[in-house]
């Protein structure tokens with residue numbers, strides 16, 4: 001069993017006990033077990049990294065809807081845009097900047113689209129705030 005796998009089995013135990021656990025310099029709580037994007041951020045589920053910094057992680061969407069389809073997530077668990085409190089304003093701005101930075105790095109000079117599906121009517125399927133960066137083709141409006 002790898003060090004990572006050992007660590008996360010401890011996370012699972014801690015989650016069942018309702019506690020957090022420190023592993024690799026970070027404290028994991030129940031979210032790290034139950035949320036797929038928390039697991040991706042933690043490295044428990046593999047992903048193709050595109051960009052990362054102390055606040056955010058960006059990775060390739062597993063089911064791309066455009067030639068460039070990158071997901072940008074905060075490292076901390078925030079369920080949706082609607083769940084982002086006032087003290088998250090700087091983080092929200094940072095995530096938008098990351099989207100623009102990745103678009104520049106990928107040479108999306110003709111433009112791109114940034115989408116934040118929120119809640120049931122927004123079509124959100126993963127309950128960890130994420131920005132979709134879509135590029136490499138023209139996108140129509142309105143969306144479906």
Ligand code: AMP
Pocket residue numbers: 036045047060061062063064071116117123124125126127
């Ligand atoms: P949304 O419908 O806005 O919540 O977007 C969720 C996105 O997550 C979808 O575009 C999925 O293709 C993507 N997704 C789900 N699981 C994974 C994964 N393991 N790795 C990368 N992308 C994923």
Ligand code: ZN
Pocket residue numbers: 031035036037038039076077078127128
């Ligand atoms: Zn999460």
